[in-house]
Amino acid sequence: MADLASRITKPAEEPAASNTVPEDSIEGANSVGLVESSYDVEVKLADLQNDTDSPLYSVTSFDQLGLPSQINDGLLAMNFKKPSKIQEKALPLMISNPPTNMIAQSQSGTGKTAAFVLTVLSRVDFTKPEQPQALLLAPSRELARQIQGVIQTVGQFCDNLKVEAAIPGAVSREFGVKASIVVGTPGTVMDLVRRRQFDVSQLKVLVIDEADNMLDQQGLGEQCVRVKGMLPKTIQILLFSATFPDKVYNFAKKFAPNANEIKLRHQELTVKGISQMYMDCPDEGKKYDILCKLYGLMTIGSSVIFVRTRESANEIQRRMEEDGHKVSALHGAFEGANRDALLDDFRSGRSKVLITTNVLARGIDVSSVSMVINYDIPMKGAGDREPDSETYLHRIGRTGRFGRVGVSISFVYDKKSFDALSYIANFYGIDLIQLSPDDWDETEKKVQDVIKSSRARPEYAPNALGN
């Protein structure tokens, strides 16, 4: 990556500040080495679980976890043969009694969802199907719906399983929440509780997925704190994410006191199956032409193009369609049902190229995604001056899920974007592969070599985990 930084000979002018607003952390509005044996996952056990020789610490098959048989049947139906490391390490701690809080970090696409879903299912009393007992919070309606789907699939053999999504427009005003498990976005959950449409008095577990994003005081943090304030004081709190910047981590420890912790160093966070590349674009205007040239490669699998604003998502979609390409755009300005339909089309492969904002940067699991394009390098802070390393990692993690391979291509074109990508690469210790817009044969070869092998044997397979 020193290479990338040293390529800047003459600082380009800073682009004029855009007056369009980046789409981050707006609720509904309106995925290396986890599996490498050398992986150094630091497990800090809380008082109850501090013996690394304990059977709770090391579990090699789902059977050994003592989960109810109907849950194991669900895992079998999903063809989950062996737990991933995070599942192996976190599950015994989370399902043990008395319940203990958890702060868990593991790379994108390594099965954090099943880890917390199994915990939730193991805690629910299915004889009370309409009494809310578990609440799961996620930053977007798409992720909430996805988690709801995973619960329904893993729990398909649990009699009386009722899961409801507390996302805008989903809960009946007349009846309120009538399910034992509720997955929602924080603003909607807060409204439902306030309107007394969601009885939280018997909740036993609170899961916060993408917890660093959800607890960030610049974003959804305040809402999550308010929701927690409405819940029983004894509730078990489980916080999950691939990233936990120090500042948020310190707050997370207060939010989930005395928690067990599974933490990674940032150099351990990148997923080896993702080949990270960058395209050196001559200027901002040429980014679009380069994107169109990449289009053929993008449709080999499915791909996601991340842009900074809703406006540029719309604009790129419009131009690409005019140029005869078939692409979809999804962002927070679309109405809920439309968003759901767009993502369903993408999941099923009916649409193959999705242009989106940070609203879909986190958690979305579509295994066919073989390429992610950072059309704009993710930035954060006042005036978008700071490189957003966390969002970069989540965005590229939409490919390379659970042992698959994929490519990410980040577009740079001026000093600011070069410096930002350099910073991110140094932060994670990544060696980025350079692509040249002047040598398309070479570019195609580099990209195709990876994505054509995406069906090849994964670099790490489930049965290689947990050693």
Ligand SMILES: Nc1ncnc2c1ncn2[C@@H]1O[C@H](COP(=O)(O)OP(=O)(O)OP(=O)(O)O)[C@@H](O)[C@H]1O
């Ligand atoms: N034990 C397992 N065996 C096989 N596949 C699994 C297993 N656990 C999870 N998976 C699959 O791995 C994929 C990624 O899982 P998941 O979406 O939970 O990742 P994640 O860690 O939450 O990622 P992110 O940080 O991006 O949210 C999913 O398609 C899931 O079905």
